Amino acid sequence: MSYQFGYIAVVGKPNAGKSTLVNCLTQNKVAIVSPKAQTTRNNILGILTTKTYQLVFIDTPGVHKSKNALDKFMNKSIRSAESGADVILYLIDGTKNLDAFELDYLKSLKQKEDAPIVVLINKIDVVKKSNLLPLSKKIADLGFNDIIFLSAKTGENTNQIIDTILSFLPQSETKNFLYDEDYYTDKSLKFMVSEIIREKALYFLNDEIPHGISINITNFEQKPNILYVDADIVCEKDSHKSIIIGKGGSMIKKIGQYARVDIESLVGIKVMLKLFVKVKKDWRENLSFLTEFGYKNED
Ligand SMILES: Nc1nc2c(ncn2[C@@H]2O[C@H](COP(=O)(O)OP(=O)(O)OP(=O)(O)O)[C@@H](O)[C@H]2O)c(=O)[nH]1
Ligand SMILES: [Mg+2]
Incomplete structure (x- = not known):
């Protein structure tokens, strides 16, 4: 028997469908998904193990220009995933045009990285394949095979x-898997719970607010039959706080109800979830808040 192991970075612009793809390939929900751009903020491993191979997908934040310290953290995370990968999957949203920013990014990626790059054109369920031919020609012209x-x-x-990833990975006579075969992600339960709460907030809140929120779990207590979670939804402005709470508390109640259902199905026991809203002005520029919320690169 021979074995294969590899790290596969999944990169691309916000909203291209990277997290959806990692969840699909690993047959697990490792990363939250939303119609809003910049949903993913941390590199998240999604691990697929079979008898003969272990593929470790690195879901990354969407590639975008940095405007604040949180963006810098996100862009640095993408670069570290790219440089540590055996294969890079670059995902493009097939419903959008390839813009100059993306063309430049692809060109520099090719120059910079030695790892094979596979370009994926996503969302073909909603775009005619014939419409995608000009797009794939542009990419082929850049030298992507x-x-x-x-x-x-x-x-x-x-x-x-x-199949394409496996064609690039070397074969080993000995089992060279680096992760326990039962693991499907590197993230803790607490992280997954905070992400589920953020996913529901992203889903229900209007566009401008989600980028400025973070979830901070203040109590996480697991008893045999019940999990107690207290979490702050941290936002940047008083006006955002009242929107997140909603009329008579209706918005925060809805976020909590939907989050609780998903958390219960993740942990398999009853969940008591209490949500609070806190304002921390300009937390996205504040390095100590970023560290507290888990947005810190390791170096
Ligand atoms: N129709 C269609 N929609 C898709 C497909 N893949 C993803 N989406 C949708 O695209 C949106 C963005 O998906 P995500 O997986 O969150 O995208 P992402 O690239 O991880 O985004 P960021 O984390 O913001 O960088 C969601 O509404 C998904 O449901 C697809 O193949 N077809
Ligand atoms: Mg994502």
Whole structure:
């Protein structure tokens, strides 16, 4: 028997469908997904283990220009995933045009990294494949030979991605897996719980607010049959606080109800979730808040 192991960085612009793809490939919900850009903030490992291979996908934040210290943390996380990867998957939203920023990013990625880069054109469930030919030609003209059309939502063509990745990874006579075969992510339960709360906040809140919120878990107590969670939804402005609370507390109640259902299905026991809203002005520029909320690069 021979074995294969590899780190696979999944990069691309915000909203391209990276987290949806990592969840689909690992058949687990490792990362939250939302229609809002910049949903993912940390590198998150999604691990797929079979009898003969272990693939460790690194879901990354969407590539974007840095405007604050949080953005810098996110962009640094992407670079570290790219430089540590055996294979890079660059995901493009097939419903959008390739803009100058993305073309430049692809060109510099190719120059900078030695790892093979596979370009994935996503969302083919909603775009006609014939419309995608000019897009794939542009990418081929940049010198990319591996281009796959797929839908991360329906799973169409995702097997082809696995086959392509495996074609790049060396074979080993001994089992070279680096992670326990039962693990499907590197993140703690507490992290997953805070992300579920953020996912519901992203889902229900209007565009301008989600970018400025963070979830800070203040109490996390697991008893045999019940999990107690207290969490602050931290925002940047008093006006945002009243929107997050909503009329008569209706918004925060809705976020809490939906989050609790998902957390209960994750942990398999009853959950008592209490949410509070706190204002911390300009926390995205404040290094001590960023560290407190887990947005700190290791170096
Ligand atoms: N129709 C369709 N929608 C998709 C597909 N893949 C992802 N989406 C949707 O695209 C939106 C963004 O998906 P995410 O997986 O959160 O995208 P992302 O690249 O991780 O985004 P960031 O974390 O912000 O960088 C969500 O509304 C998804 O449901 C697809 O194949 N088809
Ligand atoms: Mg994401």
